[in-house]
Amino acid sequence: xxxxxxxxxxxxxxxxxxxxxxxxxxxxxxxxxxxxxxxxxxxxxxxxxxxxxxxxxxxxxxxxxxxxxxxxxxxxxxxxxxxxxxxxxxxxxxxxxxxxxxxxxxxxxxxxxxxxxxxxxxxxxxxxxxxxxxxxxxxxxxxxxxxxxxxxxxxxxxxxxxxxxxxxxxxxxxxxxxxxxxxxxxxxxxxxxxxxxxxxxxxxxxxxxxxxxxxxxxxxxxxxxxxxxxxxxxxxxxxxxxxxxxxxxxxxxxxxxxxxxxxxxxxxxxxxxxxxxxxxxxxxxxxxxxxxxxxxxxxxxxxxxxxxxxxxxxxxxxxxxxxxxxxxxxxxxxxxxxxxxxxxxxxxxxxxxxxxxxxxxxxxxxxxx
Amino acid sequence: xxxxxxxxxxxxxxxxxxxxxxxxxxxxxxxxxxxxxxxxxxxxxxxxxxxxxxxxxxxxxxxxxxxxxxxxxxxxxxxxxxxxxxxxxxxxxxxxxxxxxxxxxxxxxxxxxxxxxxxxxxxxxxxxxxxxxxxxxxxxxxxxxxxxxxxxxxxxxxxxxxxxxxxxxxxxxxxxxxxxxxxxxxxxxxxxxxxxxxxxxxxxxxxxxxxxxxxxxxxxxxxxxxxxxxxxxxxxxxxxxxxxxxxxxxxxxxxxxxxxxxxxxxxxxxxxxxxxxxxxxxxxxxxxxxxxxxxxxxxxxxxxxxxxxxxxxxxxxxxxxxxxxxxxxxxxxxxxxxxxxxxxxxxxxxxxxxxxxxxxxxxxxxxxx
Numbered sequence: 001x002x003x004x005x006x007x008x009x010x011x012x013x014x015x016x017x018x019x020x021x022x023x024x025x026x027x028x029x030x031x032x033x034x035x036x037x038x039x040x041x042x043x044x045x046x047x048x049x050x051x052x053x054x055x056x057x058x059x060x061x062x063x064x065x066x067x068x069x070x071x072x073x074x075x076x077x078x079x080x081x082x083x084x085x086x087x088x089x090x091x092x093x094x095x096x097x098x099x100x101x102x103x104x105x106x107x108x109x110x111x112x113x114x115x116x117x118x119x120x121x122x123x124x125x126x127x128x129x130x131x132x133x134x135x136x137x138x139x140x141x142x143x144x145x146x147x148x149x150x151x152x153x154x155x156x157x158x159x160x161x162x163x164x165x166x167x168x169x170x171x172x173x174x175x176x177x178x179x180x181x182x183x184x185x186x187x188x189x190x191x192x193x194x195x196x197x198x199x200x201x202x203x204x205x206x207x208x209x210x211x212x213x214x215x216x217x218x219x220x221x222x223x224x225x226x227x228x229x230x231x232x233x234x235x236x237x238x239x240x241x242x243x244x245x246x247x248x249x250x251x252x253x254x255x256x257x258x259x260x261x262x263x264x265x266x267x268x269x270x271x272x273x274x275x276x277x278x279x280x281x282x283x284x285x286x287x288x289x290x291x292x293x294x295x296x297x298x299x300x301x302x303x304x305x306x307x308x309x310x311x312x313x314x315x316x317x318x319x320x321x322x323x324x325x326x327x328x329x330x331x332x333x334x335x336x337x338x339x340x341x342x343x344x345x346x347x348x349x350x351x352x353x354x355x356x357x358x359x360x361x362x363x364x365x366x367x368x369x
Numbered sequence: 370x371x372x373x374x375x376x377x378x379x380x381x382x383x384x385x386x387x388x389x390x391x392x393x394x395x396x397x398x399x400x401x402x403x404x405x406x407x408x409x410x411x412x413x414x415x416x417x418x419x420x421x422x423x424x425x426x427x428x429x430x431x432x433x434x435x436x437x438x439x440x441x442x443x444x445x446x447x448x449x450x451x452x453x454x455x456x457x458x459x460x461x462x463x464x465x466x467x468x469x470x471x472x473x474x475x476x477x478x479x480x481x482x483x484x485x486x487x488x489x490x491x492x493x494x495x496x497x498x499x500x501x502x503x504x505x506x507x508x509x510x511x512x513x514x515x516x517x518x519x520x521x522x523x524x525x526x527x528x529x530x531x532x533x534x535x536x537x538x539x540x541x542x543x544x545x546x547x548x549x550x551x552x553x554x555x556x557x558x559x560x561x562x563x564x565x566x567x568x569x570x571x572x573x574x575x576x577x578x579x580x581x582x583x584x585x586x587x588x589x590x591x592x593x594x595x596x597x598x599x600x601x602x603x604x605x606x607x608x609x610x611x612x613x614x615x616x617x618x619x620x621x622x623x624x625x626x627x628x629x630x631x632x633x634x635x636x637x638x639x640x641x642x643x644x645x646x647x648x649x650x651x652x653x654x655x656x657x658x659x660x661x662x663x664x665x666x667x668x669x670x671x672x673x674x675x676x677x678x679x680x681x682x683x684x685x686x687x688x689x690x691x692x693x694x695x696x697x698x699x700x701x702x703x704x705x706x707x708x709x710x711x712x713x714x715x716x717x718x719x720x721x722x723x724x725x726x727x728x729x730x731x732x733x734x735x736x737x738x
Contacts, residue, residue: 029691195697198672200569200593203689206673211691222672222696224569226594226627230702233629233659258595260602264633290602303567303591304575306675308687318677318687320572322398322580327591328564333599 001169001183003032003215009174010057011064011127014038018071018120020064024051025170029211030309037061040069040082047096048089054171055245056130056278059099062086063126066103067119074112079104098280099126130173133278136346138180141241141276144342144349145185148239148272158193158219159185160238162228165197165256166204167243167276168212177276178241179212181344186218194220195231199256201302201329225258229265240266240273241344247275247282249368251337251352252289257330263339275335275352276344279361285368290334300327370538370552372401372584378543379426380433380496383407387440387489389433393420394539398580399678406430409438409451416465417458423540424614425499425647428468431455432495435472436488443481448473467649468495499542502647505715507549510610510645513711513718514554517608517641527562527588528554529607531597534566534625535573536612536645537581546645547610548581550713555587563589564600568625570671570698594627598634609635609642610713616644616651618737620706620721621658626699632708644704644721645713648730654737659703669696 001008014021014036024033026049035051037043043065046052052061069082083100090096103122110118149159167178175183186192194213199205206222213220223231231237240262246254253259253275266273286292304321321327340352350356358365370377383390383405393402395418404420406412412434415421421430438451452469459465472491479487518528536547544552555561563582568574575591582589592600600606609631615623622628622644635642655661673690690696709721719725727734 030688198569198689200567200595206689206694207691210694214691214694220695222690222694224594224626224672224698226569226625226630226702227697227699229629229633230626230664230699233702256595257593257599260598261595261630261634264598264637265630268633295599303593306677306687306689308675308689310685310687316679316685316687318675318679318685319399320567320575320675320677321591322576322583325575325579325583325591326589328596329593330596330599333595333602 001174001212001216009127009131010170011052011060011173013124018068020061020068022046022052022061023170025053025208026051028170029207030315037064037068040065040072040085043068044085044089047086055093055095056172057170058090058093059095060123060127060130060173062096063099063103063123066100066107067116067123070107070115070119074115079107079115102126127173131175133346134172134175134177134180137177137276137278137344138175138184140346140349141181141274141344142184142188144274144344145181145190145239146188149190152238158191160193160195160236162195162231162237162240162262163197163209164205164242164259164262165199166208166212168209170208170212177243177278179209181241181276182218183216186216192218194218195228195237196220196222197225197228197258197262198222199258200225203306204256228262232265232269232271237266237271240271242275244275244277244281245332246286246293247277247343248286248289248293249282249284249354249357250287250289251340251343251354251356252293253335253337253340253352254289254293254332255335257333260333260335263335267339272341273339274342274344275340279345279347282357282361282364284364290336293334295333296331298329298331300329303327303329370543370581370585378496378500379539380421380429380542382493387437389430389437391415391421391430392539394422394577395420397539398576399684406433406437409434409441409454412437413454413458416455424462424464425541426539427459427462428464429492429496429499429542431465432468432472432492435469435476436485436492439476439484439488443484448476448484471495496542500544502715503541503544503546503549506546506645506647506713507544507553509718510550510643510713511553511557513643513713514550514559514608515557518559521607527560529562529564529605531564531600531606531609531631532566532578533574533611533628533631534568535577535581537578539577539581546612546647548578550610550645551587552585555585561587563587564597564606565589565591566594566597566627566631567591568627569594572675573625597631601634601638601640606635606640609640611644613644613646613650614701615655615662616646616712616726617655617658617662618651618653618723618726619656619658620709620712620723620725621662622704622706622709622721623658623662623701624704626702629702629704632704636708641710642708643711643713644709648714648716651726651730651733653733659705662703664702665700667698667700669698672696672698
């Protein structure tokens, strides 16, 4: 998407023909800095210190990391070492594992002399596929948004979409998932205004979603996570769209903590609540999301401290609680399917239910049972 | 309540017999500093820069401010000037107006020679009445908490209460409203654990409620405002108690932004949701809280910036959003009566409805109609 008029992806080939460039997301939203990854080590470091984050983008960066490794040394030993190095950067990231195993399948059967070319080709393919999936999600969502917009009374000035966390292009290679819908509706001429939940504790909404929308030129207001209920109660939200980290077979949706509260408010006020997701994030073996999906507890320092820019331009972390306070930090929650109006996927729009999902992914009927 | 073992009120007479001491709340939770108010000007400054805040405490401080004024000069002219000075500190504070008019009624008909004594007596009375009201609220709440606690299975280790914002003794002269219930349950031997919503944007939960509970020795965990729904969904909340700024005649409750979202989650998970309030905050003329109560929009800098303590111990404000971002800051929301299990007042517990309220305040049946 655009950064002040110039189109960007979150990772792209450098002009030298072999490095990869990324946006250093640890500096956002306060600085826009492009970093060139020129070695396996650069790629591994970028993933582990979260210069890149978001499952699809981590996978894409790992793929480029293996290409850079092949650029350094095409031996079997080095290939194996490179895979191990990259796997160790974010041990629980599913997309990382998936991207590396796709790369490895191709490279392990290729003669050393072809590995460089094949590695770059596969890294490009992984990126392009991600872009195509996200674009398709947004295209299907656009149909729903257009219908809702056309139902608004003549003279309505804006179509208000509320989103939580960052399911934007910065988390993928381009478009994003929830934000793909918003970008495509905007590009289609619908006068979108976005309510951006700041999304404590890590403030990905206030920092990343606000930065994306501002950079692309889409109207928005950052709000505290507490505000969405009031806005929906007073007719100021036409639709909610969020992303998801994992969708259960029954349509329950696991996403950033606080998503469930927004879904409750949407339901209480008849506001359509949609979730955007790529097919691979559906967990066909999870039959009951609310009771089955384990919720990660993270370091309480994310609750007790907030990071931002001081008056003098330094990035600092400030403590908002008394010294020695006890704090709990649940990272995700699960929204029951009964509160979800529908799911946007790369194959179309469906109900948040097993039947709905199997309608789009019939080949999964027998999986995980 | 106690600060590390020593009982405190939020305002009390200084040992010199004529000044008043307060806790400087602008320094909490990072420093506990007692400040002596020795002049009308001291009192006015303390209110206007929010060294004291919370409607009842503002009223009590204004009352002491007039007593200090009489200590300086007992003439009619000075009395009038003092009232004007104090009224100007927080123009919209109802309790400020109410306390000053009570003081004025007594002082204006007293000869100059009696004004000092009468002013201090009335200031003391205003404080003691507030303490009595808040204590009574907590006593009535205690009955409900005890019943709920006794229904827990044998061997349950803690009774978990979630609260939002700060309805504690720091906002009143002592006890608080919602926290009065918690203090009295704790003093009664019920093993209370409190989930403290941080309460963005101003973080009164993370700063003040956490400090109060920590100082009094009550178990608690600070959580982000996003977390309550997940906790209720997983049986980790036995009860919610909040305060309120205004209760409508129909039982709708206006309170800090985000209260409505917690009420929705409580309702969805059969968690009792109670609101604690002193009778004078009932607005008998407001027949429909959700549609009738105007919601204040405050400076967006409260959303874009967060204040806390840096690693070097300085109090600083950091910006969490991109430069120039648009943000909206709604300060309150209204929870519909249908989501409120009951109201704790100084006269007893009632349903959140006109019938419920009139059962406790029958003298208001004709008021405001």
